[in-house]
Amino acid sequence: MKPSILEYIVCPTCRSDFKLLTKSKLKNEIKEGTLICVKCKDKFKITKGIPRFVVDVTKDFVRTEMAFSAKWKNHHKNHHAKDWVNWQKNWFLERFDWKSIGQFNTFLKSQNFILDAGTGIGNSAKMLSTNKSSTVFALDASDSVDFAYKKYGTSSNIHFIQADIRQLPFRKTFFDYIFSDQVLHHTKNTSTSFKYLTKFLAKSGFISIYVYNKKAPIREYVDDYIRKRTVKMSVRECTEFSKDMAYLGQALSKLKKKITIPRDIPLLGVKAGT
Ligand SMILES: C[S@@+](CC[C@H](N)C(=O)[O-])C[C@H]1O[C@@H](n2cnc3c(N)ncnc32)[C@H](O)[C@@H]1O
Ligand SMILES: [Zn+2]
Structure with a gap:
């Protein structure tokens, strides 16, 4: 620190x-x-x-963070690898509609205080810290901040913090730019968490978020069924189950079959098409 x-x-x-x-x-x-x-x-x-501010010890939160801590413990090395970081950068530009990294860096030049809310292992914090006169606060509730700090802790303009994005150790309206990529939907109430974050934005500040799309009803139904069971599993059991699902997905994709749905099925959120 x-x-x-x-x-x-x-x-x-x-x-x-x-x-x-x-x-x-x-x-x-x-x-x-x-x-x-x-x-x-x-x-x-x-x-x-690292300063540690996680004080919410409700059951749900702890389970989410334990899962993420286990994920990052096992996978921080491949997520810090050059090819992954480059892939992640390109995916970021595509999703947030930046024409190039140069255009994004020009935007960053006018952002003094930046919050990376849910930094994971810190790759995004590094990307946000290009302008050396800005200050980036990289925050995550899980043990991922330890891996982020080990990798990027010597960057002069990044501060690493373990905290809940719903209980921030900052003054309201402090940030010029808040970035939160694939994080908000992991909290109990995505909308409340988003509104809470905006209170920390300066009057003409910017916020960029990415949350997962709500899927069609059948997919959501299957997800709920699976989640009910996986949350009771140990990390090892859950990893094995995830591998089974990945193998199933690979086998299905090898079929290389297409089907054509002749009419929309609105009740199921299914659109006509191939
Ligand atoms: C899917 S990862 C995304 C990490 C990173 N933003 C990225 O794009 O690679 C979600 C991250 O959100 C963090 N997270 C979930 N709920 C959180 C909360 N309430 N406060 C802080 N971090 C949280 C998790 O610990 C995890 O590292
Ligand atoms: Zn106090």
Whole structure:
């Protein structure tokens, strides 16, 4: 944690400043310590170089975060690989309708304070930090921030934080740009979480989000059926089940068959076509 973060973060409970107690330091990074709110006296730990603000311990949230922590623990290496990062960058440009990375970087030049809400292993935070005079806050509730910090922690203008995007340690209207890619639909209420994030935007600030599309009823019905069971599985069981599904998908795609649906079926959300 860079000491300069203290100029920007506040207590997520009462939004007052923090006092820092440093336990260990490495060069200019606080590795271990405690943040104490000067007003309500709430305490938050700094461990392995990251301030930890996750205080919501409701069952649902913990399960989501455990699943993500396990995913990133097993897959952070291939998600940090060059070819994956490049693929991700191109997919980002396509989805957010940027003509080129140059055009996006020009946009970033006018954004001072940037929040990457749900950074995962930090690739997006790196992409958002191109303009060295801006400050990026990369935040995730899961242990993915540890992998993000290990990979990109030496970037001078990125701060890594473990926190819930629904309980931010910042003042309202602080950010010029908030980016949240494939995150909001993982919270209990996507719409409430989105509205909460917008409160942290400056008056003429920008927010970019990407959430998964609601699928046709049959697909949603099958998803609900599967989810009801997979949430009770261990990570290993769930990974094995996911492999089974991937093999099934591969086998089906090998059929290379097309079908033509002659008429729309509105009740099922199915459109006519091939
Ligand atoms: C599908 S991943 C996307 C990661 C990254 N944005 C990307 O595009 O690669 C979703 C991430 O959202 C994080 N997340 C889910 N709910 C969250 C919450 N309430 N607060 C902070 N992060 C959350 C998860 O821990 C996970 O790392
Ligand atoms: Zn406080």
